[in-house]
Amino acid sequence: MGIAQSSHLKHLESESIHIIREVVAEFSNPVMLYSIGKDSAVMLHLALKAFAPSKLPFPVLHVDTTWKFKEMIAFRDYMAKKHNLDLIVHTNQEGKAQNINPFEHGSSTYTHVMKTEALKQALDLGGYDAAFGGARRDEEKSRAKERVFSFRTKTHGWDPKNQRPELWQLYNARVAPGESIRAFPLSNWTELDIWQYILAEKIEVPSLYLAQRRKVVERSGTLLMVDDNRLPLLPGEVPQEKMVRFRTLGCYPLTGAVESSATTLEEVVGEMLVARSSERQGRLIDHDSAASMEKKKREGYF
């Protein structure tokens, strides 16, 4: 298997490691957001590299909405054990008690309560002054505008019109008590870079990324996986088995599958090389309203 690390990937890797180290050196209480997907996998791998032979000098945080794919949770626990991670799992208990879910409350309310609010709770609870996220600038238009060290107010708000200038590799790490930054070590990676790196470094990812026969229903043009019996079927909907994989992983009711026959990572990347549609299409939250990502980020979403 001969997919070597290119000089391009080496450059990206070094830049990310530099960012991760800078955060650890400058902040007193950092945390890494771990969302179990491919970007998180790469980010975690880079962090392990940044501090070897030392142990990861910060905890990893997973915000569990209770609607993740079952396999994601299993994979998370497996990784935590394998790398001896200090794993923190947080769920918005109020939201859970009210049974906030994407079907009755709509994806926008659901995302706000179970993701954004949950994340803010977890960050406040831990008193973190820096949180790593795996976002990339090529994902989406407002992400393309975001700094590597992205400043957040005491209430976790982002002010896109007033970002700190970020020249050279000099990151301003000063925050007042209660304020924090989100740090994005993968800012300059593209989706293709991520996959190439996963191949070159043999990084483990959940097998949801590989095509398999899975039970799905088609709903407004999107293939949703029937991961458990909580997915309410609409009149006329009959789950069917299809060869599908996921380009991005999130909450199963909000994450669309694509039909594919790629059963190995190489084939996935092969399919990507000829792909004609961008990655976030599979994620329903972006379609709710124009500029929805920016709005969510201003409210504290990653």
Place this chain on the structure above:
Amino acid sequence: MNKPLEASATQLIENYVAAQENKQLLRFITCGSVDDGKSTLIGRLLYDSKLIFEDQLASLESDSKRFGTVGEDIDLALLVDGLEAEREQGITIDVAYRFFASDKRRFIVADTPGHEQYTRNMATGASTADLAVLLVDARKGILTQTRRHAFIASLLGVRHLVLALNKFDLVDYDRKIFEEIKQEFAALAASHDFESAQVVPVSARFGDNVTQRSNNMDWYDGPTLLQHLETVEIKLSDESHENFRFPVQWVNRPDLDFRGFSGTVSGGRIAPGDEIVVAKSGQTSRVKRLTTMDGDLVEASKGDAITIVLEDEIDISRGDLLASVKSRPEVSDQLAAHLIWMSETPLYAGRTYLLKCGTQTVSATVTEIKHRVDVNSAQHLAGKSVGLNEIAFCNLSLSQEIAFDPYEVNRHTGSFILIDRLSNATVAAGLVWFGLRRANNIHRQQLTVSKQERASQKGQKPCVLWFTGLSGSGKSTIANALDKELLRLGAHATLLDGDNLRHGLNKDLGFNEADRIENIRRVGELSKLMVDTGLITLVSFISPFASERKLARERVEEGEFIEIYVNTSLDICAKRDPKGLYAKAKAGEIENFTGISSPYEVPETPELTLDTEQQSIEENVAQIIAYLREHQFIW
């Protein structure tokens, strides 16, 4: 069954990687005056390079209907102007980074804003660029903002410039206009130090000469913009001639057996066995290992994030710069540097900021504004202050020595940012011109009698009691009463009154902002001398700005500065008006009068707050005496 498929997928990827591997990376920006078409041009490049996916195209079409500035057509600028405010206003506010590749090169492009207000975001994009595409609207020609961007690009070390003469569709693809602006541009480019300067006439909106040769301008026989970007020769800095530089980011110490220094090589190369020096301490050692998670390296070069293990146990921590022994960086606590000022609050000489250079952070005072630069003519202007987006050449004095190189020699070790200590905002980008030797020549005279000895002779611990508050709040009255009480108690004190100093030491100073800062600097220095003499030093001084009180606080040692906020409301002060000043200020006869036409920033965490409205002067004095006793300044 799967095997052949997998083999072919692998083959596909290998071919792809191999093809990418041969492509050189070019980092460029688009810049120029507002609305000249920068974002549209990037949108065009992405669109023509077939990099816009189907769903993105669909949303571009609907966005264009909603926000578009070009009627029924799709507005390509909306591919990059991703923020809500940008789409609503039709302008770029912050840099967007996009990645794309052609058959020949890979590109990282930063689309920067043309609006003057957001110049700092343009500088952000330019700081890492190799080339700048400077846009000019063919109808308008070269504007001040065009020159400003050319200047900033040149200053930041961008060595290649392309003038994209845009909107040719709006001037009937007229050759005469091309020739005219080209001449003017040649003069502009010649006044800076660019290695290459190309002019391409384009229409970003319709795609003429962007990636495809225009049929409308057959008089033009130069390259299209993309052709130029693909072929312009970018000299990679020759690493073998560069000096090894390694700012230590983090000390890696998992256990007693391992001590490594983690960081990113910011110049030259390094291998086991090489001799290195710790720039500031001058200690030397040899590289024993270059470690990574996947085993040791035989060599590392610029840009690599590594961990270095040395032969010897020497004292190294974050902020140290490791360098090759043969060519050491400069070490100084005095710098001359260009500053690009990025804050709405102007710079005045005397202000203190945090300076971050590589991994070193120290406190830095701008001691002198040598000159400002006129972006139109590159001429030097005199000036006591530097406003938003202005460029100035300044001297800085640092609280500690740092190790650095001139920016010309190394962008990484020669650059810094200034951070405001209160707001934490990044207020300036700095480029080191050279270190000033002054610090090396004026050595401090070691005093034979120490501060402690002087103080113990007087049976007290010296300190500064800094009274701040509005005019008429009672600062001087309380300070005088306290002075008298201290005398009675047998303590040794002195009283510096802001008003009185203005008649002597500071009589050359006026009331504009620069002079006020100098005023407070002198009072701060003077109170330090008094403290060194062992005295309890009372200072009565309106000192309305938190940053200035902080400046005074930092002159003396920790614990020696006691900020006393004389808390009297504006109403009461104005009613008391002992000197009749409030009446004059309200009548507009006094400019910059604190509380009326100039702000007073209430101290957030003063050591003491005095209530003059409910308490008598005697009670105020007793409160201070109690504080001094409790903290053992007097006993």
